[in-house]
Amino acid sequence: MSEQVLDQQIAHGEARCPDEPTTQDIIASDKVGAPDWVRSESYEYLGSEDISTERYYDPEYAKKEYDTLWKRTWQFACREEHIPEPGDYYVYDLGRYSFIITRVSENDIRAYYNACLHRGTKLRASGTEGCTQEFKCSFHGWSWNLDGSLKQSTCEWDFPHVQADKFSLPQTRVETLAGFVFINMDQNAPSLEDYLGPEFMAHINSWGLENRYIQCHVSKLIPANWKLTMEAFMEAYHVIDTHPQVAVSNGDANSQYDVYGDHVNRFISPLGVLSPHLKGQYSEQDILDQFTVGDASVLGDIDRTLAEGESARQRMADTMRAMFEQATNTDLSRVSDSELLDCFSYTLFPNTFVFPGISLPMVYRFRPDPKDHRMTIYEVFFLRPVPKDGERPDPAEPVYLDEVQSFTEAEGMDPGFGAILDQDTENLILQQQGIEASAKPGLTLGNYQEIRVRHFEMTVDKYVSGQSVSGQ
The missing domain is CATH 2.102.10.10 (Rieske [2Fe-2S] iron-sulphur domain)
Structure with a gap:
């Protein structure tokens, strides 16, 4: 079906990857079912207009952000x-x-x-x-x-x-x-609970993040505006070209995108399934092999032979459950396959990402460099469970990287994951330079896969222009 015919038949914002299961379809097939916060959906079409680009390089815009956005947000x-x-x-x-x-x-x-x-x-x-x-x-x-x-x-x-x-x-x-x-900084600000909204509060209260500590903290200077840097992590649309080594077991175009009020959005990116971009090119066995061996592996060498009719996703969930049970001496039989496997990414406006999954709970924080608004201080915090004895370890000392260093150089950073972060951030200097060189004054976004970017920038606009926002 041509894009023109598709556009005529489906209203803007309603299109999804053709002939592919949704994230919720994938999760519904799991052996151990997911909780309500995983099974919920909250997408809203927010328009198709370009996003103006001066916000990424104009010093006057950066000054407005300091005077408005940063002074009024949690x-x-x-x-x-x-x-x-x-x-x-x-x-x-x-x-x-x-x-x-x-x-x-x-x-x-x-x-x-x-x-x-x-x-x-x-x-x-x-x-x-x-x-x-x-x-x-x-x-x-x-x-x-x-x-x-x-x-x-x-x-x-x-x-x-x-x-x-x-x-x-x-x-x-x-x-x-x-x-x-x-x-x-705003003494008249709403409470944090009202600011984040009831949907997110219901989600975070089920994660137990208060029982974790910072096991690794890495900070790196990125040569791009803080908003541009954040947006590099807001969608799975880039996976097929930026992270081809993980696409075999990442349902990038199947991912789900949600928005909540003005201050929270998320995606759920399913793992253990083939990217729709590679449909027909790999088997279930190939998916499992990619996930469990080589530089991109998170499980190391395990028994990789699938039984007839067994899915790679189910084997991966079962294996990860067993691995984490042994590592933490905890019964995870009731923890859903999705929580063990999938990538959950929440943006807390203005500058924090929370990834609450069992396998890789972490936090990202983004701050403008005080010396140059076209530079970003980007931090990654890895959270691990407090030991069973209740003795909370001291948080890890931060490791500081300059803009030319690789994340793989940071002590405590998994080399495979560090390589993925390098791929994410290597594009940014070219994007910052390209935006400033471009004759086109705006960014064109997908209606669904890049809704988090649009939602985020709409909230930026509301603060900078003095409009009202949800929770206030």
Whole structure:
């Protein structure tokens, strides 16, 4: 059927990969059924107009983002395990902004603007964490207590105009969720729960992420705008050309895309099935072989011979269940095949991705480089279960990579996954340069497979232009 005829018969946004099962069809055939949060769908057609490109390179647009978007949104600043005891602190930077996240007492976490109220010196250097009973300026010695109250001003006699009870460190809003610490500079912002919405809250409350810790943390500088960098991870449309080594066992064009309010979207990309782009070229045995051997393997060498009528997806789910049960000494018989296998990716606006799957729970965070809005600080956090003895390990120290280093060089990074991240990010410098060189003033998006990109940029537009957003 020609694209022209297809376009006449199917309304915009309703088209799906022709003659192929949907993600929900694939999941419905699994031996161990999936929970409601997996089986739900929430797609909405949001238009077919181009997305303007000046947002990726115009310094004035970046300034508007700092003045509007970043000052009004909830952002993942650190994990609770970064500040487990009173006096522990963690510095979170966002462009020109900097915050000290500290635990004042067991149930009291605060975030202070990281600047001395005397002459503005940072109270703690960027990228630092530790434990203290005061925040003291290295320049003139002014200090503040853990609760933000002024402790001491050097030569107090010379500052009769400073009233101690009005000289406490300014704070942002702070809320915690599933072990994450979020901050918001807007004192009138909605609660984090209202901001993320009831659908997502129902999802995240079933994942148990509060019982995980950061086992690996890698940070890399990417030569592209923060939004462009995020969008490289929002769709599976790129898999067939960018990650051909995994396409044999990745149902890229089968993937499901969902949007929730203004601040959350997701995809579910099914694994253990052949890419529709390769239909007829590989067998079920080939799919299993690709997934279990070679550089792209996640399971290493196992028995790879399928029984007659057995699917690669089911063997992979059974194998992963057995592997994780042994590794964690946990009964996973009721955990769905989909949760063990598939890639679940949630965007929490503005700059965080959460991947809650059993096999590869991780978090991505994206921040604009304060020196160049066309550069991004991209971070990957791998989350692992807290040991059975309940003793929570310290979070891993971050590994910093510059823009020319490979993710495979990072200690703790699986080389196969590092190679995939390299493929994702190597395109970005060409995309940033191409957008700036192009005569075309907009990006053209697919109505379904790139709906997360459109949804994300529509929310960016709402903040920058001062429109209302859901949850507020």
